[in-house]
Amino acid sequence: MTSPSFPAARAPRPGGAGELAGRTVARVGYGAMQLERLHDDRSAAVALLRHAIDFGVDHVDTAQFYGDGFVNEIIRAALRPEDDVLVVSKVGAVSDPGGPFPLRLAQRPADLRASVEDNLATLGLEQIPVVNLRRTDSGISVPVPDDQVVGLDDQLAELIALREEGKIGTIGLSSVTADILRRALPAGIVCVQNAYSLVARDDEDVLRLCEAEQIAWVPYFPLGGALPGLAKVADEPAVLAAAERLGCTPAQVGLAWLLHRSPRTLLIPGTADTGHLEANLAAGAITLDEQTLAALDAVPTRPFTPPFRFRAGA
Template sequence: MTNDVVDVPGAGPVHRIGFGAMQLAGPGVFGPPGDRDRAARVLRRAAELGIDHIDTSDFYGPWVVNELIAEVLRPYPQNLLLATKIGAYRDHRGGWPPLVHPDALRAQVHDNLRRLHLEALDLVYLRHSAEQPGIPWEDQVGALAELREAGLVRSIGLSNVDLAQFEQARAIAPISAVQNSYNVVDRAAADLLDRTAALGVPFVPFFPLGSAFQPNSRALGDQVVRGVAERLGVVPAQVSLAWLLHRAPNTLLIPGTSSIEHLESNCAADQVKLGEADVQELDDLVAEGTTAERPL
């Protein structure tokens, strides 16, 4: 990886390519990994590659991924930023119901602290859900602001929000990062990305390579992405990640994988040099503010 970094206010600078740990859990991000040793090796290799930004959550598994991170990576490198998310739980069917009462949010922070064996969390994302159970957004953000004042949270992030929710949260507490779905074929959050870039707030695209959870967001299967990759002699994932790095200077990437080979390939994406024609072709693939609906 290059030395290109972005500062996360309150948490410090990190390289622009990190690691999303979600896929270290079992299928559907539910239950333990099929091969725990393999998952542990991926984490160790991430550390060896100099990755200093790992994205996790207590509801990955649930609990499995946080416990694995603590087991494998402690004592944590001094420069490692561990980001986690709160605002949901896993039901017995593997669903993701919201859990956003201020008392529940406080409990989730303490649960993450305990399982990660930390005294303070570097970055905590508050996950917004369209199925909010009638609890004002301001009260949810306010609970995190109180935890920040208490020293249990160093910086506050937001996940799955729109521009209005971002601005409402900023009026309550400093917001250090935003994590929304965004990739070369899913640009619904373009207005929020542009706003965070103007403010110098890091924007962390989740599903930067698309996801099986989002059928119209299969970035790796797009024929344009594949064509650019073939011309450059790289893989489609590297093209998609390189485009995100080019899209705005505040993007921080957290591609997830349970494969060391894919991890190493993703980390090399910042070495991919997209030409002007490549960028234009990828820019034209989907209009800003939309998600691809055409066959991929």
């Protein structure tokens, strides 16, 4: 007689437990954008995502415009129903491989709906649990044509309609100011993704509003240096000193600082390298003492200036 088989116990949540869209999730998840770098090796991309799940990742951030659907297809191939992974996607831009930039904005309500439908198709889902509206109010953006200057109310009305239809579960925002977030609160915002790191803390007011409203704060570009000329967390003397003292990498210090900064913080660091993946997840276990935190908090913030001039919608 054979013994019954049971599924393996889930790994501890990296960084401990956080909350997103009414669910308990790991405070360190996975940002899937970098899977595009494995475009020529689909099996490696699937294996990397499976590795993240094996290490306790239970929320994944994606978008249809990551690799023009490739990343969503990898997520569809890698995830299993029993994984119970929360998938977060975003709308507001589409791939433009032949254009002057790899993306072009798609901010109009009809564009948002089309992007949701595309995400559903490539992810193989009936509902996307969280959809972030990627606006152009702060952070990095491609140039904004006049026909893509769209009012917030019109955009939220379309997303609310999609939620009522069951195509999306909840609504988040990305690249927004505190004023835009306040205006959007009646729509039931569950998370905000803004560019934010130890060296780029312009959106401290948005973070504090998220704390007050119990909204998840999900910083992108968490280590700075996303584009040439932008400050990098790993270059800071205080970060290097902390890494040496703690026996970890400067990148891990930068991620650990974000987790210590606010209990509402969830991280979605991305990588296409297994070693870097494991290091990112391990950052959730790093404790920063008061002296180290004080030294890191004293690092000056640099303005996070977009590389292009743009107009923001009303």
